[in-house]
Every structure is written in C-alpha cells, then in structure tokens.
Amino acid sequence: CLDIFSKENTTFKNKKQRENPTPFNMATIGLVKECLLALKDRTGSSLPAINKWLENEKKVTIKKHVMRAALKKGVEAGTLIPVKASYKLSPEAKNPPKKKAAAPKKKDAATKKKVAP
DSSP: OOOTTSTTTSOOSSHHHHHSOOSOOOHHHHHHHHHHHHHOOTTOEEHHHHHHHIIIIIOOOOOHHHHHHHHHHHHHHTSEEEETTEEEEOHHHHSOOOOOOOOOOOOOTTTSOOOOO
16 A cells, blocks of 8 residues: 655655755745835735736746735735735734844943042
C-alpha cells in the first residue's frame, strides 16, 4: 500500500523546502496594503485600480484567484475593510505597530560623585 501523505512521497525542489515548508506566503496581502496606502482613496480602492497600480508600480500581475484569496484573508484578519466593490485599510493596519521604547538607562550614582571644595 502506497501512503500518499508521507513526507518521503512529496516532491520538493530541494532539501531545505522539505525540512521547512512555509504554510502561507503573505506577499500578496503585503502588496495590497502598500497599494492602498499609496492610492490614499478615502472610500477604498477597487480591484481593477489595485491591479492597475500593481502593474504600473511593481511590474507584477497577480492572478484573479490569488488576489481574491488574499483579499478574503485580509478581510478575515481585520486588516482590510470591504466597501461595496472596493477595499480600504482598517485603522489598525494604517498605523504600523509601535515598537516599545527601550527602558531608560539608569545613571549610576557611584560614577558621578561631586567633589566638595
């Protein structure tokens, strides 16, 4: 009996892919976010407008089913908001998460002694 789900039976291009398969590539949603930030449309940008921007600026064409899946995943994650036939970024996605400020360095009292005259 041949086990079709075993790791040995799957075909990968190289050994590194076999050891660390990535479950999902977020490149498309990243491009969509960048596009929506660049277009700055208050009511959202339509799918043809997003595709046109990607072709002109990034020189990339994305297939319909891949774009639709990325937009759906973005809506489910809460980074995109669907508006009629357009999409816009949510307020959380517009502002990137702020990095926590490093704790202020404590000044050692021993290093700075005042000498009385």
